[in-house]
Structures are given as structure tokens and as C-alpha cells.
Amino acid sequence: MTWPGRIAFAALWLLGAIPLSVLHGLASVLAWPLARLSFRESRVARLNLLLCFSQLDEAERRRRHRQVLRETLCMLLESGRVWTRPVGQALRWVREVRGLEHLQAARAGGRGVIVAAPHLGNWELFGHYLSSLGPLSIVYREPQWVPAHQILLLGRGGGAVEQLPAQPSSVRKMLKALRDGRLLGILPDQQPKVGEGEFAPFFGYPALTMTLLSRLAEKSAVEVVFGFAERLPRGGFRVHFLPAPEGIADADPVRAATALNQGVEACVARSPWQYQWTYKRFSWRPQDGSRNPYVHGHEAIHPPSEQA
Numbered sequence: 001m002t003w004p005g006r007i008a009f010a011a012l013w014l015l016g017a018i019p020l021s022v023l024h025g026l027a028s029v030l031a032w033p034l035a036r037l038s039f040r041e042s043r044v045a046r047l048n049l050l051l052c053f054s055q056l057d058e059a060e061r062r063r064r065h066r067q068v069l070r071e072t073l074c075m076l077l078e079s080g081r082v083w084t085r086p087v088g089q090a091l092r093w094v095r096e097v098r099g100l101e102h103l104q105a106a107r108a109g110g111r112g113v114i115v116a117a118p119h120l121g122n123w124e125l126f127g128h129y130l131s132s133l134g135p136l137s138i139v140y141r142e143p144q145w146v147p148a149h150q151i152l153l154l155g156r157g158g159g160a161v162e163q164l165p166a167q168p169s170s171v172r173k174m175l176k177a178l179r180d181g182r183l184l185g186i187l188p189d190q191q192p193k194v195g196e197g198e199f200a201p202f203f204g205y206p207a208l209t210m211t212l213l214s215r216l217a218e219k220s221a222v223e224v225v226f227g228f229a230e231r232l233p234r235g236g237f238r239v240h241f242l243p244a245p246e247g248i249a250d251a252d253p254v255r256a257a258t259a260l261n262q263g264v265e266a267c268v269a270r271s272p273w274q275y276q277w278t279y280k281r282f283s284w285r286p287q288d289g290s291r292n293p294y295v296h297g298h299e300a301i302h303p304p305s306e307q308a
Contacts, residue, residue, distance in 0.1 A: 002146065004146075004147040005150040009084060012079065012083055015077065015081075016080035020078070020081075023074065023077040024074055026073075030070075031070035041069070045069060045072075045277040048277040048279075049061050049065055051205055051293060052204070053272075071231065074231060075122055083151060083152075087157065091125075091129060094129060095236035097238070097240075099242055100239075101241075102242065103241045105223075107181075107183075110181045112182050112220065113224075114178070114184050114186060114225070115184065115225055116227070116263060117185055117188070117227055119187060119189055120230075121228045121230045121271060122229045123228065123229070126227060126228055126229040134183060135162075135182040135183065136161050136182060137163075137177040138163055138164065139170070139184070139186045140187075141166050141190060142165050162182070171212075175220055178216065178220040186213050188210060188263070189279075189281065191207070191280070191283065192211070196211065197210050198256075199257075199286045202261045202264070203265065206290075214256035214257065214259075214260060221249075227239065228240055231274055245260075245266070246259065
């Protein structure tokens with residue numbers, strides 16, 4: 001690891017020494033002033049809530065905006081312990097597991113399983129939980145900053161977890177992992193590059209959606225299960241597993257992408273304000289005249305019924 005990476009890792013290690021309750025309290029305090037500042041993540045979260053929760057009145061939307069920022073800060077602060085301590089220490093935060101039978105049924109006979117893990121709750125902790133269940137491969141997007149990449153490779157399990165970059169050259173390794181009976185974790189709600197996805201509804205709005213997960217499911221004939229780690233109000237986490245919607249492995253890429261987004265929505269419905277609403281999920285627009293809401297702001301926002 002380079003010196004910048006070692007310094008960053010040391011800072012995260014020190015952060016991980018702070019009790020979870022203190023970190024969450026700090027996140028609550030910081031969320032109030034941050035909600036009033038016009039920094040990028042705050043603006044994006046505000047626009048996403050306006051897009052996806054237009055039924056909320058202005059006062060409720062402001063309250064949920066602060067809550068989203070608080071949960072985002074919790075995720076960031078928790079990563080200090082998740083990335084720098086042994087996996088077993090992080091797993092002590094898991095208080096309950098629901099829906100594990102869906103994953104067990106999908107793994108029957110030693111089959112591989114694709115686990116779709118949205119950016120919800122603490123997805124890094126969820127990855128650790130998956131690694132405790134058996135051989136795990138994960139698909140990830142490489143950070144541009146080299147020290148951050150080094151920390152992710154180490155913090156997500158090092159050599160104990162096979163980490164595959166999200167690029168075409170890794171598809172063979174992904175299929176092999178599934179043939180070998182491994183769990184394959186994929187973040188299903190990252191916006192792909194143009195030409196590598198299809199537009200499908202997400203909370204009523206067309207969103208460029210990955211087709212990689214569905215193509216892997218179709219080619220390997222394995223099942224897809226959704227999962228996430230929900231942050232509990234009194235500390236700790238509850239792990240959830242949900243079955244995938246019908247059609248997620250369909251040969252029709254639009255139908256498959258639509259089912260994929262429905263699966264993400266089902267997870268978000270369990271804990272909507274812990275979702276990563278600070279992400280520009282709707283920046284790429286279909287060729288229907290609609291505009292990028294993160295560039296044009298409120299002028300680009302219309303009720304879902306008016307979307308093409």
C-alpha cells in the first residue's frame with residue numbers, strides 16, 4: 001500500500017475505534033447544518049426526493065432530506081470499523097436476519113447465486129455478512145484514486161473475497177464463479193455507461209439500468225436474490241434477503257431491467273431513507289426531450305405520469 005493509502009487507512013482505523021452510538025450521534029448533529037448547505041450531495045438528495053416522493057409535502061420532504069443526509073453520514077462513519085477490523089468484529093453489529101430461506105433455497109445443491117445488493121443501509125457490512133456464508137465474489141467499480149482502491153481491496157476482505165472489476169473482461173470470471181457455486185455480489189443500481197444498459201422505470205421515472213446482472217442470470221441459469229443490511233434505530237443492523245421479481249433473467253433486456261429496478265424498489269420500501277439518494281441516478285436521459293434534473297433543476301422535474 002502506498003503512503004497516502006497507509007495514512008488514509010490509519011485515519012479510518014482510528015475512526016473505527018469510536019463506539020457506534022457516538023458515530024450515529026455525530027451524524028445526527030452534522031446532518032442539520034449540512035441540509036442547509038448547497039453542496040453537491042445535498043442538492044442531489046433534495047432533487048431525488050422531489051422526483052421520487054412528490055406526494056410528500058414540503059415540510060415532510062425537508063425532514064426526510066435531513067434524515068437521508070444523516071443516514072449517508074452514518075454509512076461513511078461506520079466504514080472506518082468495517083474496512084479496518086476483522087470481519088468477525090463487524091458482524092457483531094448484525095442483530096437479526098430475515099428472509100435467509102430465500103438465499104438458502106437458491107443455493108440448494110451447491111448452486112451459485114447472484115446477490116443483488118442495492119446502495120441501501122450499509123452495503124459494506126452486508127458484503128462481510130455474505131462472505132461469512134461461503135465463497136464470495138463481488139463486482140465493483142474501481143475508484144480513480146489509487147489509495148481508495150487499495151483500501152477497498154483490503155477492507156472488503158483482501159484475498160478471502162474475489163473482487164472483479166465491473167468491465168467486460170471480467171464477465172468470464174463472473175460466470176466461472178457462479179459455475180463453481182460461489183455467491184456473486186453485484187450493486188444493481190449503479191448507472192452504467194451509455195450502450196451498456198437499458199432505460200427502465202425506477203420510482204416512476206426512466207433510469208438507465210444495468211443489463212449485466214440479468215445477462216449473467218440468463219447465461220448461468222442461476223437464481224437472483226436481493227439483500228441489504230438495514231441500520232436499526234437503537235444500534236446494530238438487520239440483514240434482509242428478498243426474492244427477485246419475475247422476469248429478471250428475461251431475454252428481453254427492457255423487461256429484465258424493469259424487473260431489476262422493481263427488486264431494488266422492494267428493498268428501498270423496507271427502509272426508504274437509508275437509500276443512497278445522494279447518487280445521480282437519473283442523469284442520463286432517454287431521447288425523448290427530457291432533461292437532466294441535476295443540471296436543469298426543478299425545471300426538468302415532471303410528475304411520473306408525464307414522463308415518456
